[in-house]
């Protein structure tokens with residue numbers, strides 16, 4: 001059966017899209033993330049991502065994680081999730097994320113991390 005390898009073009013329900021490079025033999029990958037939304041009034045440019053996925057030789061619905069380091073800011077998001085494939089071979093990435101903004105002091109640390117979910121599907 002075909003397996004879920006993350007390489008390619010994906011979009012989520014917010015309208016963001018990401019391009020993931022070839023996944024290397026140890027599951028590592030890089031890519032670019034273009035978010036459709038931001039939590040700041042600054043214009044966010046395309047940002048680099050790095051991650052890894054579990055090998056697809058044993059499993060066809062691998063777990064993965066990746067980090068987006070937002071360009072021109074000190075904020076960072078980590079995504080973690082799993083690829084699911086329906087009986088027609090359609091792949092869906094169900095993820096949760098943590099968005100960390102840089103805060104000025106430990107006293108503000110409590111409000112520095114946002115959490116959410118995103119579902120990605122392939123852009124043909």
Ligand SMILES: O=C1N[C@H]2[C@H](CS[C@H]2CCCCC(=O)c2ccc3ccc4cccc5ccc2c3c45)N1
Nearest residue numbers: 014016035037038039040070073075077097101118
């Ligand atoms: O596709 C998806 N898009 C959203 C979800 C999870 S990641 C999220 C987009 C985050 C863009 C970066 C951002 O908001 C951001 C960027 C730069 C910032 C600079 C300065 C900030 C100061 C205070 C608070 C911030 C909060 C988010 C910020 C930035 C700041 N899925």
